[in-house]
Structures are given as C-alpha cells and as structure tokens.
Amino acid sequence: MAHTVNADSVPLVVHIIYALGTGGLENGLVNIINRSPPGRYRHAIVCLSHAEDFARRVTANDVEVVELHKRPGHDPGMYWRLWRTLRRLRPAIVHTRNLAALETQALGLLMPGCRRVHGEHGRDVSDLDGSNPKYRWLRRALRPLIHRFIAVSRDLADWLVDSVGIPAPKVTQIYNGVDHQRFTARWQAGTTGSGPATAVPRCWPADVPAGFAAGGDCRVIGSVGRLAAVKDQRQILRALQHIFAAHPEQRAGLRCILVGDGPERRTLETEIEALQLDDCVWLAGDREDIPALLACMDIFLLPSLGEGISNTILEAMAIGLPVVATRVGGNPELVQDGVTGRLVPVADAAALGEATVALLRDPALCEAMGRAAIERVQRDFDWERTVADYLRVYDELLQRPRLQPATGGN
Structure with missing residues (x-):
C-alpha cells in the first residue's frame, strides 16, 4: 500500500x-x-x-x-x-x-x-x-x-x-x-500454581531424522544460531561426550538439535562422526520453524565465546526453556544464574555437561526456571x-x- x-x-x-x-x-x-x-x-x-x-x-x-x-x-x-x-x-x-x-x-x-x-x-x-x-x-x-x-x-x-x-x-x-506472538510459552494456560504443569506435547517436524525421535520419553537439549567459531557449538558436542561417559544412563534417551548454518558446519559434522554422536545429534540447518523446534527442546544451550545480547536466548526464554549459557558478554544480563538457568565458564565442556545433567534430573526445577524466564521476557523485552x-x-x-x-x- x-x-x-x-x-x-x-x-x-x-x-x-x-x-x-x-x-x-x-x-x-x-x-x-x-x-x-x-x-x-x-x-x-x-x-x-x-x-x-x-x-x-x-x-x-x-x-x-x-x-x-x-x-x-x-x-x-x-x-x-x-x-x-x-x-x-x-x-x-x-x-x-x-x-x-x-x-x-x-x-x-x-x-x-x-x-x-x-x-x-x-x-x-x-x-x-x-x-x-x-x-x-x-x-x-x-x-x-x-x-x-x-x-x-x-x-x-x-x-x-x-x-x-x-x-x-x-x-x-x-x-x-522478542516477538511474543511468534514465540509463545510451551506451557498450557492455567497451569500455574502448586500443581504439576502440563506441557504442550512435543510435536516433531516432518523432516526429523528417522529414529531420532524414537521413544516418547526422550529428553532434548539444543541450540539455535549461526554455526560460527564465536558460538562454539563444538562445546555442546563435547558436553554430550562428557555426559555419556560420566552418566551412561543418559545415552539412550538424550537427543540434541543444533539449528543454523554457517562456516563451522563441516567442522561440526566431522566432530559428530569422530565422537560417534550420529544417532543423537541433528544438524537441522537454517529453518523457518524456529518456535516449533524450540518447543521440542527441554533445555537450551549457548556456549558462546563472546556475546552481545542473544536473540536466541530471549526466544528460548519466551518459549519457557531453562538456559545454560557461558558467563560472557550480555549473557548474565539475560540468564539469572539459578533462577532462569545456569551460567558456566567458557570452553568448559564438563561444566556445561554437568549443569545440563543437573537440570535433566530435576524436571520441577526446569519448569520453575522456564516459568521465571517467561515472566522476565514478557516484562522486560x-x-x-x-x-x-x-x-x-x-x-x-x-x-x-x-x-x-x-x-x-x-
């Protein structure tokens, strides 16, 4: 017009x-x-x-x-x-x-x-x-x-x-x-209070790899962002390796989605193969359905080496995900350690893995952090x-x- x-x-x-x-x-x-x-x-x-x-x-x-x-x-x-x-x-x-x-x-x-x-x-x-x-x-x-x-x-x-x-x-x-109309909370309305929350059922996209979503009780961690050196997504793969070595019971039911594309894609593909993570990591590429993919996750990870203000952290918080991120740049201005997620040191795969496992083992804490994240984003961003x-x-x-x-x- x-x-x-x-x-x-x-x-x-x-x-x-x-x-x-x-x-x-x-x-x-x-x-x-x-x-x-x-x-x-x-x-x-x-x-x-x-x-x-x-x-x-x-x-x-x-x-x-x-x-x-x-x-x-x-x-x-x-x-x-x-x-x-x-x-x-x-x-x-x-x-x-x-x-x-x-x-x-x-x-x-x-x-x-x-x-x-x-x-x-x-x-x-x-x-x-x-x-x-x-x-x-x-x-x-x-x-x-x-x-x-x-x-x-x-x-x-x-x-x-x-x-x-x-x-x-x-x-x-x-x-x-944050676009609050596009990134809406994955918790159903009316589930606040002392009773158990009801999450919107996980709905996998049609192009999810065969076998990746096997088992309705799997837990999903993931990240969204350009596959670039500064985002350091390799730490997520190394954190997975640490988790499976230190907590082998997690191997059968833990999945990881990395959304985005960029110059580090080939490096990540090589690392996935070398660490034998092909069956549990999905490199989803650039996507238009980011809200749906975030809604498939239980925990959002961002192991950046440096960060201004991460749009993807804000979007994950709007969905209602607890966030595990590195303590760099503007991340501590978004992620309140112990309230809306956890902050970990840079380039420390073991710390990233242990923070993730602690949340995987405590669904109630995940829910509380997710709700606090939604409240913070709706109030301030x-x-x-x-x-x-x-x-x-x-x-x-x-x-x-x-x-x-x-x-x-x-």
Missing part, C-alpha cells in the same frame, strides 16, 4: 552492514525496519558484501537493499561504490553496525549534513575482550565523526565508555526484543519498546518532535 505522505519529506535511514544473512544483528535490523510505523522514517540497507535469502524477511514497504560485493581483504572500489550509493540515496542518518562496517563512517567527512550512528552488537572471535589495539584505535579515531553509539548490552556500553573512551552522553544502551527507543535516538539526532512510541509494523 502506498504511503499517503510525501516520501521526500520522510527522513531516510541507511543501515550499513557487512552482509544480510542469518544472525542476531540482522534479525534485529529486520525487526526494527518491519515494525517502524509507516511515514515515520524510510529505510534502506547497504550490504558491503551481499544479501542472502534472509533479505526476504524485510516486509516493510519500499526498503531498498543494495549489495556492494566487497572483495576479500582491502577493496578500495567498494568505498567508491558506497560513496556513489550514499550520494544517490541522500540519507538523513547513516547507521553502521559492528566493526566490519565501522570504517565506512570515514565517508562522513564528505557528508557534513548527515547524522551518524554506530551500533555495537557483539565482538568478533578475533577480539573477544575488545582489547585489540588496531580495532580500539579505529574506534577512537572515528568517534568524533559519530554522533551516537548504540550498545545492545550494558556490558558493551560500559566497555565503550570505560575502555574505548567514548563520552558517556554519546552512548545509548538498547536491548533487543519487547520489540515495540526496542523500536521506539531506536526511533527516539533518530528523533533526537535530527531534532524532530518527540512522537508516540511505535505500535506496529507494516
């Missing part, structure tokens, strides 16, 4: 990212665009490299997606293509995200009337603690050109101020949200609130009148 307002009078926000593929950063960007009220801001996405099928999830009207096809390494031609694109689009705001897009803010010197925002969504595996001198120098060199930094966690916001040296007034912390906070930053930078919070998408 065409907007009734003159498009030229609506400020354009150009979002610059490395690639538009499966990931938490990209999921957050798409949610912000789709849920922005029509006529408030226009949006365009510039991918320094390419856009994958994930781009189809952009459902808002008139969102242009530009691919610059950056070559590996240093590609001077990419900057020329980006400059020509920005000159054509004439944005009111340029919003870059993460280190891969940060250096493009240097083009701000050639765009004096444009306001500039940079988002920190989590650090790369090559700079997990944010101490890399080259990257820190780059952030400091570009900070005068950037009008506002947005961090998705308090951990990242504190790091920007205390370690990078960004003035605190230039840093805004905004949490991601909502995409409409997140979108309103982002639009408020844009309004402040353009000195626009404060409007009502976002109330829905296109």
